[in-house]
Amino acid sequence: NVDRRTWVHWDGNTRSPIARNLLASLGLGAPMHGKHGDLEFAVIKRQTDLSEKIRPPRYPFHIDEAAAKRGESLFSANCNSCHTGPENDSRLHPVAEIGTDPHRAEMFTQKLADGFNKFLAELETEGYKAPKENGVRSTGKYFAATLAGVWARSPYLHNGSVRTMQQLLTAPAERAKKFHRGSRTYDEGNLGYTDEGAYVLDTAASGNSNSGHDYGTKLTSQEKQDLIEYLKTL
Secondary structure (H helix, E strand, O other), rough: HHHHHOOEOOOOEOOHHHHHHHHHHHHHOOEEEEEEEEEHHHHHHHHHHHHOOOOOOOOOOOOHHHHHHHHHHHHHHHHHHHOOOOOOOHHEHHHHHHOOOHHHHHHHHHHHHHHHHHHHHHOOOOOOOOOOOEEEEOOOOEEOOOOOOHHHOOOOOOOEEEEHHHHHOOHHHHHHEEEEEOOOOEEEOOOEEOOOOOOOEEOOOOOOOOOOOOOOOOOHHHHHHHHHHHHHOO
């Protein structure tokens, strides 16, 4: 549902998905000759258009409908105020308020954004037209995304530091400090992928903190499970 957002990314810093994909293409190896980018703009445009048509996948496993019904009111009380409503800047929240790892929000400064805007304004490549207004900014905040298809988004938080939804509903100090990534086996009960894979994520490393976002952590075990069942329906 990215086409429903004006500004994309975790910190709401990019207005134009095509600009984002151009920067990624050039940053990951497409050659530059002065201000000319040696790439196939039509292919990048096609990929961007396709990505904006992706809709959230339906949960493919069993859902306890009675529990999900109970979880709906818990969602309204604990999640609704941030994760629903218009997809605009009202969804941006200060890092101090959320308490999650600040590195992403802090490192993308306005100076950095200005550099990207200058680059995009001067970029030359066949088929590309420079934007009429700046498409990159710094917010210093994090965006509360709509939770449609949230079951498929684990690991959670902007830096992927929390393996499952059950862990996200656990007090930050009690969350797993390390876990494996790369699993293709889904953990239905906890909403996320199993602790398997070749890569170990260490939350003690810079930028990997799993702190903050303690919303819903004081619910009872049954309430948490009901909430998880409801999230499967989104």
